[in-house]
Structures are given as structure tokens and as C-alpha cells.
Amino acid sequence: MNSTPILSLKDVDKNFGGLTAVDRLNMQVFAGQICGLIGPNGAGKTTVFNLITGVYPCEAGAIHLSNREITSSKPHRITRLGVARTFQTIRLFANLTTWEHLLIAQSFLTRAGVGRRLLPDRQREKELKAEAQEILSLLDLWEDRQRKAVTLPYGSQRKVEIARALATRPKLLLLDEPAAGMNMRETEDLLHIIAKIHAQKQNMAILVIDHDMDFVMQICEYIFVLNFGIKITEGTPDAIQQDEKVKEAYLGKEE
Amino acid sequence: MSIYHLDIISALGINILLALSVYCPMVTGQLSIGNAGFMAIGAYITAMLTVHLHMPLLPALIAAGIVAGIIGLLVGFPALRLKGIFLAMATLAFGEIVRNFFMNFLEPLTGGAYGFRGIGSDPISVFWIWGWVIFFLIFLHFLSRSRMGLAMLATHDDETVSELMGINIVRLKIGAFGLGASIAGVGGGLFAHYYLYIEPEFFNVWKSIYMVLFVIMGGMLTFWGSIMGAAIFTLLPEFTRILHDWRGAFFGLVIIVLMIIRPSGILTRDMFRWDFWRPSLKGAKP
Amino acid sequence: MFLQQLFNGIMLGSTYALIAISFTLLMGVLNMLNFAIGELFMLGAIIGLTFVNFGMSFYVAFPLAMICSGCACLIIERFSFRPLRNAPPLVPLLSTMGFSILIGSTAENIWGSERSQFPQWIEPIDFHIGSVLISSTELIILAAAVIIMIGLDLFIQRTRIGRGMRAVAENIDTASILGVDSNLIIPVTFFASGALAGASGILFGLSFSIVSPFMGMQPGIKGIAAMIVGGMGNIRGAIVGGMLIGIIEVLSVGYLGATAKDFAVYGVLFLALVVRPQGILGMLQTERERI
Numbered sequence: 001m002n003s004t005p006i007l008s009l010k011d012v013d014k015n016f017g018g019l020t021a022v023d024r025l026n027m028q029v030f031a032g033q034i035c036g037l038i039g040p041n042g043a044g045k046t047t048v049f050n051l052i053t054g055v056y057p058c059e060a061g062a063i064h065l066s067n068r069e070i071t072s073s074k075p076h077r078i079t080r081l082g083v084a085r086t087f088q089t090i091r092l093f094a095n096l097t098t099w100e101h102l103l104i105a106q107s108f109l110t111r112a113g114v115g116r117r118l119l120p121d122r123q124r125e126k127e128l129k130a131e132a133q134e135i136l137s138l139l140d141l142w143e144d145r146q147r148k149a150v151t152l153p154y155g156s157q158r159k160v161e162i163a164r165a166l167a168t169r170p171k172l173l174l175l176d177e178p179a180a181g182m183n184m185r186e187t188e189d190l191l192h193i194i195a196k197i198h199a200q201k202q203n204m205a206i207l208v209i210d211h212d213m214d215f216v217m218q219i220c221e222y223i224f225v226l227n228f229g230i231k232i233t234e235g236t237p238d239a240i241q242q243d244e245k246v247k248e249a250y251l252g253k254e255e
Numbered sequence: 256m257s258i259y260h261l262d263i264i265s266a267l268g269i270n271i272l273l274a275l276s277v278y279c280p281m282v283t284g285q286l287s288i289g290n291a292g293f294m295a296i297g298a299y300i301t302a303m304l305t306v307h308l309h310m311p312l313l314p315a316l317i318a319a320g321i322v323a324g325i326i327g328l329l330v331g332f333p334a335l336r337l338k339g340i341f342l343a344m345a346t347l348a349f350g351e352i353v354r355n356f357f358m359n360f361l362e363p364l365t366g367g368a369y370g371f372r373g374i375g376s377d378p379i380s381v382f383w384i385w386g387w388v389i390f391f392l393i394f395l396h397f398l399s400r401s402r403m404g405l406a407m408l409a410t411h412d413d414e415t416v417s418e419l420m421g422i423n424i425v426r427l428k429i430g431a432f433g434l435g436a437s438i439a440g441v442g443g444g445l446f447a448h449y450y451l452y453i454e455p456e457f458f459n460v461w462k463s464i465y466m467v468l469f470v471i472m473g474g475m476l477t478f479w480g481s482i483m484g485a486a487i488f489t490l491l492p493e494f495t496r497i498l499h500d501w502r503g504a505f506f507g508l509v510i511i512v513l514m515i516i517r518p519s520g521i522l523t524r525d526m527f528r529w530d531f532w533r534p535s536l537k538g539a540k541p
Numbered sequence: 542m543f544l545q546q547l548f549n550g551i552m553l554g555s556t557y558a559l560i561a562i563s564f565t566l567l568m569g570v571l572n573m574l575n576f577a578i579g580e581l582f583m584l585g586a587i588i589g590l591t592f593v594n595f596g597m598s599f600y601v602a603f604p605l606a607m608i609c610s611g612c613a614c615l616i617i618e619r620f621s622f623r624p625l626r627n628a629p630p631l632v633p634l635l636s637t638m639g640f641s642i643l644i645g646s647t648a649e650n651i652w653g654s655e656r657s658q659f660p661q662w663i664e665p666i667d668f669h670i671g672s673v674l675i676s677s678t679e680l681i682i683l684a685a686a687v688i689i690m691i692g693l694d695l696f697i698q699r700t701r702i703g704r705g706m707r708a709v710a711e712n713i714d715t716a717s718i719l720g721v722d723s724n725l726i727i728p729v730t731f732f733a734s735g736a737l738a739g740a741s742g743i744l745f746g747l748s749f750s751i752v753s754p755f756m757g758m759q760p761g762i763k764g765i766a767a768m769i770v771g772g773m774g775n776i777r778g779a780i781v782g783g784m785l786i787g788i789i790e791v792l793s794v795g796y797l798g799a800t801a802k803d804f805a806v807y808g809v810l811f812l813a814l815v816v817r818p819q820g821i822l823g824m825l826q827t828e829r830e831r832i
Contacts, residue, residue, distance in 0.1 A: 510639025
């Protein structure tokens with residue numbers, strides 16, 4: 001395993017008004033890992049994602065993507081550098097088909113200027129289209145490619161969101177509560193898909209937030225636990241399950 | 256074909272251009288109710304160039320289109336931060352400022368509030384108008400099928416996520432605004448040289464609103480919608496002759512009813528996909 | 542000279558203030574921009590004039606005309622608001638544009654396109670306060686406007702329905718949990734908005750001796766401008782905005798000539814939007830993109 005982490009957070013702080021959302025957070029994710037970020041409601045998990053993707057600026061600390069500092073970079077720069085995410089509530093483009101979602105995601109990969117956007121660079125276009133096709137096939141979305149994405153069933157919509165993220169060729173994929181709102185079958189399907197993606201893209205790191213402990217335990221190799229914006233522990237799923245502090249955070253102190 | 260029919264076809268052509276001028280910013284999520292201002296700019300500049308400088312029509316139209324476009328870019332820039340109704344009101348203010356400008360300034364050149372007469376001695380042929388219509392339609396056709404066209408639609412749907420995907424929202428929105436302004440400018444120039452008379456009152460708020468209504472009626476998300484809306488608006492008075500003076504009121508009623516039963520307009524993007532027309536053979540996913 | 546202009550500006554401004562309140566009521570309580578308010582303004586004046594021409598006393602005709610424009614606004618509620626509750630905000634706006642066209646065209650057909658004016662209703666006596674010339678009609682109009690504004694403010698602050706309106710303005714769902722009957726509040730808001738617009742039209746028609754089916758467009762736009770400049774959804778803001786726009790308009794005619802009139806007003810609107818869209822008294826709830 002590479003010694004430089006793909007993602008590293010060092011002493012990151014985030015306040016909203018007087019409220020501390022994230023407190024001196026230190027985290028490292030390595031290439032090819034699937035990690036989980038768990039914690040009770042309001043622990044600050046989505047805030048961490050927003051900090052990484054540049055949506056929120058942080059008060060203190062540094063965030064690095066491999067060797068590159070991205071602490072104060074703008075969101076679209078961070079996307080171009082290789083960080084992709086999905087959102088807690090699925091945010092698809094209401095008028096675009098599944099296929100078009102991937103095309104959009106690849107926009108910056110065409111590296112075309114204003115003039116060139118109208119006259120495509122044939123070779124690059126072919127490559128990108130082949131890539132998009134590959135991603136859709138991987139996620140079993142090829143048949144639905146011409147359908148308006150928002151008309152697909154919920155589980156598929158989530159997959160479209162993930163496909164869209166993958167199309168940006170990320171080094172780091174952030175999944176924010178991917179299983180939210182899904183039934184058993186859809187969650188199974190999702191686990192399966194994430195495993196497939198992980199197997200296919202072995203250099204890509206994945207960081208997953210979810211409430212569903214079973215989900216996270218099944219898919220992640222390493223887990224970070226947050227409570228009230230502080231990392232209370234980290235470790236393998238087995239270690240986490242035994243950890244008293246984690247139980248306390250979720251279930252409250254035992255009297 | 257009678258003069259009467261030619262008149263209608265010419266009017267239709269110009270209305271299509273006006274509708275397209277509103278469509279461009281609208282497809283990036285910007286509602287402009289001030290495009291009559293750009294139309295006025297195009298009309299007056301073309302007229303002044305051909306009448307006072309004796310320029311031939313084609314370069315005059317191109318110049319007017321470019322100037323209108325540049326002004327569009329200039330207006331679009333500060334207006335970028337405005338959303339929804341704020342943007343609409345800013346464009347409305349702009350349109351009124353332009354109308355007032357031509358009412359009060361450049362009188363010796365344009366006749367001011369009394370109007371600019373004698374723009375040429377013969378109206379231009381219908382082919383002039385439709386030549387430009389076809390030009391812009393082809394242009395927009397290629398644009399809509401390009402990645403840029405897709406980016407515009409994505410920006411319309413969800414600006415924040417589009418930005419996250421690396422799309423340069425600023426350039427897209429301002430560009431769309433400027434493009435719309437250009438098209439309105441050319442439409443204005445053609446208008447001036449077809450009717451041979453223009454006055455500032457022609458380019459008032461109602462004109463801007465009607466342009467918006469063309470696009471709304473026809474379908475906001477595909478440029479064919481602009482064509483349909485312009486066609487309905489231009490041809491409807493012909494089909495409703497019996498209503499005489501009540502045609503205006505009828506039109507208002509149509510808008511009200513349409514917003515209730517089919518707010519996305521008559522033509523939707525879905526209609527352009529094959530699977531819209533064939534019932535789904537797969538059945539719903541379990 | 543300046544004071545005279547200022548006074549005239551206040552006169553104009555008070556009618557703009559009323560129509561701005563009309564807009565801002567719907568905007569604040571129900572988040573809806575009713576483009577047809579300009580036509581309701583016109584309707585109030587034209588119906589009022591019709592009643593007066595039929596021999597009705599001014600004091601009966603005007604409230605009656607206000608009720609008519611209020612009811613017209615209820616029709617707009619029925620077709621532009623109720624069925625479109627869940628549509629994107631563009632849709633109700635366009636629907637009210639349709640109403641604007643409908644009402645304007647219909648008025649033109651019924652009343653003809655000529656201008657008329659209100660007949661004299663009281664003997665105009667001229668006052669001089671310092672260097673300012675005020676006629677009694679102007680004084681009464683100003684008084685009427687002020688009374689209406691104060692009355693509305695009290696209504697919103699002190700009555701149950703008024704409180705209900707404020708609750709709905711905050712959050713329509715919470716309001717219903719708190720027992721506010723939105724089925725009552727919504728029509729009341731529309732009616733009030735329409736009646737105010739009609740009142741504004743009548744006062745405007747009296748002040749400037751103009752009544753015509755086309756009189757609504759410009760004041761309507763300026764009403765929206767005043768609403769924005771003063772701060773949307775804010776009644777006091779509407780009053781401030783209306784006064785400001787009225788004063789700017791009159792002063793620019795006085796000092797820059799008649800040609801500059803609309804320039805100044807729309808120029809101010811454009812600047813206001815670019816520099817401070819939340820208006821003078823408004824607090825813009827920036828939609829924090831919650832991701």
C-alpha cells in the first residue's frame with residue numbers, strides 16, 4: 001500500500017456561528033481502501049464531506065489530496081483533481097437521461113475551450129463514450145441509459161448518481177448515506193454494486209457515510225467514528241464493534 | 256401566394272427569432288423579460304446604419320447583432336448573481352431603460368418618440384427573414400446536441416451540482432444571455448426593414464412578455480418549442496377572427512388554462528425520444 | 542421649488558406605496574408575484590369611475606370599487622394560485638401574466654381605449670404651507686392613503702387574521718399546526734391585495750386626472766420596483782420603497798426634465814438589484830445550499 005494517503009485531514013476545525021461542527025479532526029484514507037465514517041445524527045459527518053469537497057471553508061487545519069493541499073480550493077477545482085461525491089438526498093438533473101448524466105460529468109475531461117465544445121475532438125470523444133458505456137454496464141444501468149433519470153426507481157437513481165460520480169474519474173469517491181431510503185433488496189443491490197466498483201477500480205479510495213451499521217460493517221475495511229464533531233475512535237469493523245466508546249455514543253452511557 | 260400570407264409568414268419568422276432569443280437564457284435557468292430592449296437596439300442600429308450611412312443590409316444586421324450581443328454580455332454579467340424574480344425584474348428594468356433611451360436621445364437620428372420613418376423604400380423579402388431563422392435554427396441545433404448544450408440544460412436543472420462537475424456556470428450563463436441578445440437584435444433589425452417604421456413604444460414590456468409567452472407555450476426546454484409557440488401566437492389570431500377584439504382576452508385565457516393543464520408547454524423534451532412514443536415493453540422494474 | 546417637488550413626490554409615492562404593499566402582501570405571505578396587480582389597480586379606478594358616472598356618491602363608489610378589485614383578485618387566487626401550489630414559481634407568475642392580458646383586453650373592450658377622468662367631487666381649496674401649494678383634494682387623497690396604510694398595519698399587527706397572515710408568511714406548515722386556518726388566510730390576503738390595488742388606482746386617478754384601460758402597466762411595474770427597493774415581503778419596506786420611487790420620479794422630472802423620469806426610476810431599480818437585492822428594509826434569506 002502506498003505510504004502517502006489519498007486523503008488526509010489534519011487538525012481540521014469547522015464552526016457554524018458558535019457551534020463546533022468538527023473539532024481537530026485527523027483522518028487518513030489510502031488508495032484502494034473502502035472506509036466508513038459513522039456516528040450518531042448530527043455528529044458532523046456530512047460536514048466533513050462538505051469540507052473535503054470545498055463547499056465549506058474550514059476554520060483551521062489542512063486537507064490534502066495525495067500531496068496536494070486542497071484546504072481552500074474551490075469545489076469545481078476539487079472535482080477536477082479527483083474527488084467525486086454523491087449526496088444524502090439524490091440530486092439528479094431533472095431533464096437529463098442517464099446517459100446524459102455521465103456525459104455531463106465528463107465535461108471537464110474533454111478539456112475543450114468554448115469554440116471546441118461545439119466541434120468535438122473525435123478521438124477523445126470516442127474514449128469518453130466507451131468509458132461511460134463501461135461504467136453504465138458495471139452498474140447494470142445500460143438498458144436505462146435513454147430514460148430520464150428521475151423516472152427510474154429509487155435504487156436505480158442512486159446508482160445513476162454513483163455512475164455520474166465515477167464518470168469524473170475520481171481518485172476518491174465520497175458516498176453520503178447511499179443506502180438512505182432503500183428497502184432490503186435495494187440495499188443488497190447497492191452493496192453488491194459498491195463491491196463490484198471496488199474490485200474494478202482498485203486504486204480508487206471510497207469513503208462511505210451511513211447510519212446503517214450493518215451496511216457499513218459489511219462493506220468497509222476501516223472505520224472512523226465521529227461524535228459531536230470529534231473522532232472518538234477508528235479501526236477495523238471488528239475492533240469498532242467491541243469498542244465501548246462507540247456503544248456509548250450510539251446508545252448513551254450505561255447507568 | 257398572396258401578400259397577406261407572405262405577411263403572416265414574415266411575422267412568423269420574426270416571432271420565431273424573438274422566441275429563440277428568450278429561449279437561450281431560459282435554458283440556462285434565466286428568465287429575461289427585457290429582450291424587447293435588445294430587439295430595439297438591433298432595430299435602431301440597423302436602421303441608422305442603412306438609412307444614414309447607406310450600409311447594405313447584411314453587414315448592418317451583423318453589426319447590430321454583435322452590438323446587441325455585447326450589450327447582452329455586459330448586462331448579463333452583473334445580473335449573474337440574481338436569481339428568479341430578481342433577475343426578471345432587472346431585465347425588465349433594462350428593457351425599459353432602453354425604450355426610454357430611444358424615446359429621449361438620438362432624436363435627430365431616430366425621430367425619438369415620434370418614430371423612425373422611411374427605413375428603406377421596400378420591405379425586405381420574406382427570404383431575408385427566413386434565411387436568418389434557418390441560420391439560427393441550425394446553429395442552435397448543433398449547440399443543443401453538443402456538450403455545451405447539455406451543460407446548459409444541466410445548469411438549468413441544478414446549478415450547484417453542475418458547478419461541482421466542473422462546468423463553468425458563469426461563462427455559460429453570460430454566454431447564453433449574450434446569444435439571446437444577439438438573436439433579438441437581428442430580429443429587431445429584420446423587423447425594422449420589413450415594416451419600414453419603428454418607434455420606441457413597439458419595444459415595451461408587453462413585447463418582452465409576449466416573447467416569453469411564446470417560449471412558455473411552445474415548450475421551454477427545446478428550441479422547437481419556441482417555433483411552436485411563435486407559430487401559435489402568430490397564427491392564432493387568424494384562426495380566431497370571429498372573436499374580433501376579444502382575441503387578446505382569449506389569448507390571456509389560453510395562457511391561464513395552459514399553466515393549469517400543461518405548464519411545461521406543448522412540446523417537451525421527452526417527445527423527442529423514441530421511447531416516449533412506444534409503450535414500454537419492459538414493464539415496471541420490481 | 543424643491544419642497545413643492547418633494548410634496549408632489551410624496552403624493553405620487555403614497556399611491557406607489559399602496560400598490561407596492563399590494564404586491565408585497567402576496568409575496569411575503571404566499572411567495573407569489575402577482576403580475577396582474579397593475580390591472581387590478583386600473584380596474585379599481587375604472588370601476589370607481591363607472592359607479593360615479595352612474596350617479597353614485599364618491600363615498601360609496603370607492604369602497605365598492607375596492608371590493609370589486611378585491612373580488613377580482615379572488616378569481617386570480619382560484620386559477621393562478623390554488624391549482625399551481627406545487628408548480629415551480631415561474632408558473633403562477635406566467636399565469637398572472639395571462640390574467641394581466643385578459644383583464645387589460647377585456648377592460649379595453651368594455652370601456653373603450655380613450656382616457657377619461659373623475660369628475661370634480663369637492664371644491665378644491667388651495668392651501669399654502671410656506672412655499673408649497675397644496676390643494677384640498679390632494680390633502681384628502683394623502684390622508685386616505687395614510688389611513689389605509691395605518692389601518693393595514695394595525696390589521697396585520699393586532700387582529701387574529703393579521704397574525705395568521707404573519708404566521709403563514711413564516712412557514713405555512715407550522716402555521717397550520719398552530720391552528721391557523723390557511724383556507725381563510727389565503728383568500729383574505731388575496732382580497733386585501735386586490736382591494737389595496739384598487740384603492741391605489743382610485744387615488745392615482747384622482748390625483749392625476751387619468752383613468753384609462755392602459756393606466757395600470759407603468760404603476761404596476763413601479764409597484765414591483767418599490768417592493769424590491771424597499772424589501773420584499775415587508776409592508777413598511779413597501780411604504781418606504783413606494784415613497785422613494787415616487788420622490789425620485791418627481792424630482793427627476795423637475796430637475797432633469799420629463800425625459801429622465803423613467804430612466805431614473807428604472808436605473809435605481811437596476812442598481813438596487815445589482816447592489817442590494819434584499820432592499821432597504823429586507824433581509825434576504827439567502828438560500829444556503831444545503832448539500
